[in-house]
Amino acid sequence: MPITAIVAEDEQLLRQDLVNALAQVWPDLNLVAEVEDGATALEAIAAHKPDVVFLDIRMPGLTGLDVAAALAETSPLTQIVFVTAYDQYAIDAFKQGAVDYLMKPVSKERLAETVGRLKSRAGPNANNLQIAELIKQLTSGAQIAAPRVPLTWITASAGRESRLIMVDDIAYFQADNKYTVLMTAEGEALIKKPIKELIAELDEGHFKQVHRSTIVNLRAIKSITRDDSGKGVVKFKFCKEVVHVSQPFMHLFRNM
Amino acid sequence: MNSLPWRFWINFSLAIGLAPALGMGFGMAGATRSVWISLFCGLLFGVLFVVGTSLWYRRAMRRRNPSFTFSDANMRQEATIELPVDAADAFSLCTDALNALPGFFATKSDPATGQIEGITGGGGAAYWSFGTPGEKLWVKIDAAGDTSSRASIVSQPASFFVVFDFGKNRKNIASVSAHINAALRRRLDEAKGLAERAEMQRALTVAKLNALQSQIEPHFLYNTLANAQSLTRSDPKRADIMLGHLIAFLRASLPQDAETQSTLGHEVDRVVSYLEIMKIRMGSRLQYRIDVDKAMREHTFAPLMLQTLVENAIKHGIEPKPAGGLIEVAAVVVGNQLQVRVVDDGQGFATDTGGTGIGLRNVQERLRISYGEGARFALQTNPIDGATAIISIPLAT
Numbered sequence: 001m002p003i004t005a006i007v008a009e010d011e012q013l014l015r016q017d018l019v020n021a022l023a024q025v026w027p028d029l030n031l032v033a034e035v036e037d038g039a040t041a042l043e044a045i046a047a048h049k050p051d052v053v054f055l056d057i058r059m060p061g062l063t064g065l066d067v068a069a070a071l072a073e074t075s076p077l078t079q080i081v082f083v084t085a086y087d088q089y090a091i092d093a094f095k096q097g098a099v100d101y102l103m104k105p106v107s108k109e110r111l112a113e114t115v116g117r118l119k120s121r122a123g124p125n126a127n128n129l130q131i132a133e134l135i136k137q138l139t140s141g142a143q144i145a146a147p148r149v150p151l152t153w154i155t156a157s158a159g160r161e162s163r164l165i166m167v168d169d170i171a172y173f174q175a176d177n178k179y180t181v182l183m184t185a186e187g188e189a190l191i192k193k194p195i196k197e198l199i200a201e202l203d204e205g206h207f208k209q210v211h212r213s214t215i216v217n218l219r220a221i222k223s224i225t226r227d228d229s230g231k232g233v234v235k236f237k238f239c240k241e242v243v244h245v246s247q248p249f250m251h252l253f254r255n256m
Numbered sequence: 257m258n259s260l261p262w263r264f265w266i267n268f269s270l271a272i273g274l275a276p277a278l279g280m281g282f283g284m285a286g287a288t289r290s291v292w293i294s295l296f297c298g299l300l301f302g303v304l305f306v307v308g309t310s311l312w313y314r315r316a317m318r319r320r321n322p323s324f325t326f327s328d329a330n331m332r333q334e335a336t337i338e339l340p341v342d343a344a345d346a347f348s349l350c351t352d353a354l355n356a357l358p359g360f361f362a363t364k365s366d367p368a369t370g371q372i373e374g375i376t377g378g379g380g381a382a383y384w385s386f387g388t389p390g391e392k393l394w395v396k397i398d399a400a401g402d403t404s405s406r407a408s409i410v411s412q413p414a415s416f417f418v419v420f421d422f423g424k425n426r427k428n429i430a431s432v433s434a435h436i437n438a439a440l441r442r443r444l445d446e447a448k449g450l451a452e453r454a455e456m457q458r459a460l461t462v463a464k465l466n467a468l469q470s471q472i473e474p475h476f477l478y479n480t481l482a483n484a485q486s487l488t489r490s491d492p493k494r495a496d497i498m499l500g501h502l503i504a505f506l507r508a509s510l511p512q513d514a515e516t517q518s519t520l521g522h523e524v525d526r527v528v529s530y531l532e533i534m535k536i537r538m539g540s541r542l543q544y545r546i547d548v549d550k551a552m553r554e555h556t557f558a559p560l561m562l563q564t565l566v567e568n569a570i571k572h573g574i575e576p577k578p579a580g581g582l583i584e585v586a587a588v589v590v591g592n593q594l595q596v597r598v599v600d601d602g603q604g605f606a607t608d609t610g611g612t613g614i615g616l617r618n619v620q621e622r623l624r625i626s627y628g629e630g631a632r633f634a635l636q637t638n639p640i641d642g643a644t645a646i647i648s649i650p651l652a653t
Contacts, residue, residue, distance in 0.1 A: 010538075011479065011483065011539075012539045013487060013490070014482055016486065017485075017486035017489075036578075039578070040578075060577060061576065061578050085478035085479040085482065086474035087475070104479060105481060105482035105485045152617045160639075161636050161637055161639070162606075162636060163635070163636045164605065164616075164634075164635035164643075166616065168620065
């Protein structure tokens, strides 16, 4: 029985190229499907249960990594070969995890090597369960690293549309029932994320919580004054609204 | 009671002393019965006058400052200011500050001893201590080091008879020190202005490099070259076209000189090279339309911003959408603003997500550096599909 394969690559020229190269170095390979996005790839793999799948990493819909992660359950015996142009992070992981991969542009020699390994089933021997585990680490690793970089923009709804707002343009965030209101020079916008989560994600050098329900942008502040009751009142450079500082947070502005 | 100003007591005793005489005068005029009764009336009148005016004054002052006490009414006000400049410089600073007082006239100004004296209120040199309006000021400057000095300032009513100064002396001192502070800050700002311009230049270079880095990402370069290689076999003519676009794109992207301004036309050309490459790679999934007429192309436009927006539209709008989509770049003049739009009908973006990407920050940064507060950048979802990015900058006149 000839070995079956699927090629998943979104760029048509490169897909054609890979298919042609495969036809040359592995003439008796039975190519059962050529697909151009992640979701179709997963469907085709589920339907054909091929022996080998060539997966591009950057694809519309599901990425190659997403498809591979799903393969552990859908088709555990399918061998995965990743195809990528440049993704140093992933490639380092593949090398360590003994996962097969090809670099674009794919050279015929490198492809022949891979084909040889696939035929003999020697060399890279990570099974799909291990690959799924590796990918989990890869993607979660990216998520763990993310919060350390402060947010630079936020998408919020303003009226009926969503707007993308740079955090530097926001004067303050204020909790309002279920929502959080962001005030900018162009007016207010809403997000669902609560103040408590926001303060962890914003740049702590520029954003300070001044009240249980308020975060202010220090760079947008025009003045801070004390009213009769000793509460602080913050005025902003580009909006008329004012924000109150509650007593426990007043120390932030003492002798700054 | 000893917190009351000495002038208050002088005036008080004057009033007490004068009152009997006044009372006597009244008594005589009224031809009342006895000298003692008129004397008593005079004394009572004097006391009531002083107590009454004091209470009235206190009430008036408390309306402005609830914690007012009579010791605040001490009209002679003194202050010492430390200046981070040498004595000669401090002298000129103080002279300027004094001259800024309303109607100030210097009666003495001696740089050698560091002394300045003068009087406010527009009376000029001719004043007399019994009735002239305004306040007299003394300033004495002492050197405290090579680049520091101390200025002692005194202000008090010019007239001996003034009982209440309505805070004028306090205001004089505050005004002089505020004026000196402002002058010092201006000098500091000037020095800082130079440093800031240098900093801005540096930031501009960094922004340029950052944008460059995010722009020619290796992924793009390798994928494009892989495509070109494939085309050399299957369709050499298109490979030739593609490499032509790649060369144009790289040439426009790599820094040639220190130029910080480009024209919109130049920027559009670069974007077209990029879109043409992507079109060959993505095939029918990508369509684009450019709507920038010849007159628009001449406008100056900061480099690398349009490129970032188009890349974003492909990366986050068209690429993730299996069916692909259309990107439109258009420029219009609205009032005195040049508006450049990048519209796509791709994936759009969901509300309530945030990002840490450097692309948009670079655009923002570049706008701020090049145009200051006059520029705007907005990115919003379209009513049906995709997103619209708008840059508006003030038209160069």
